[in-house]
């Protein structure tokens with residue numbers, strides 16, 4: 588694809604995104620969570636970093652690195668949490684995150700009760716003001732809107748909710764589905780073999796019948812998440828960006844093509 592760019596601090600400054608929105612960056616690769624790399628983002632005003640990682644060890648290291656820079660550490664939680672898996676939430680709570688990104692109601696309630704600020708992610712599918720206010724009532728600090736809304740529906744909804752409580756994803760790849768099945772385990776290993784860390788370190792893409800390549804990643808419980816090949820089409824949203832919004836940029840390691848190419852500098 589021509590015109591691909593990596594999201595960098597310089598690109599955001601050029602697009603004047605960072606100048607007037609509260610910017611949060613989401614990291615998934617421990618290798619990107621270095622003081623040096625984070626400092627560059629802090630230079631353009633970023634003060635909070637979200638970490639979505641595959642081991643408690645990595646979460647601990649991320650918390651330390653981010654705190655050393657006096658930035659906020661936001662722990663990103665898995666989409667699925669089955670009975671018996673809430674031990675993980677206690678371990679995250681022990682790290683004393685400045686906030687968490689909750690992907691389901693159990694996570695929202697658990698951290699609300701521990702007085703940790705909770706940001707609700709799009710997986711809670713908030714697509715009307717009723718759901719939005721319900722999340723606030725249940726203790727959410729900010730709410731990311733569900734992804735099923737088109738541009739017109741999004742702007743309609745935004746007229747009815749407090750803009751300072753909205754968190755907007757600027758760009759990134761959207762998860763198509765999460766599954767229990769670990770592709771690494773079933774494709775590359777013998778039945779008795781454990782995938783151990785293979786699914787968390789080896790990149791994998793699957794090709795659909797149209798030839799599009801979808802990235803597959805694994806979460807801390809070894810569940811696989813298939814992400815859409817095309818990045819989120821953020822151009823329509825950019826025209827609605829509000830000063831009050833908190834903006835999140837996930838997947839820094841992905842190349843983002845059309846967004847960077849089409850996005851106009853705001854007046």
Ligand SMILES: [Zn+2]
Pocket residue numbers: 769771772782783786787805809
């Ligand atoms: Zn696995």
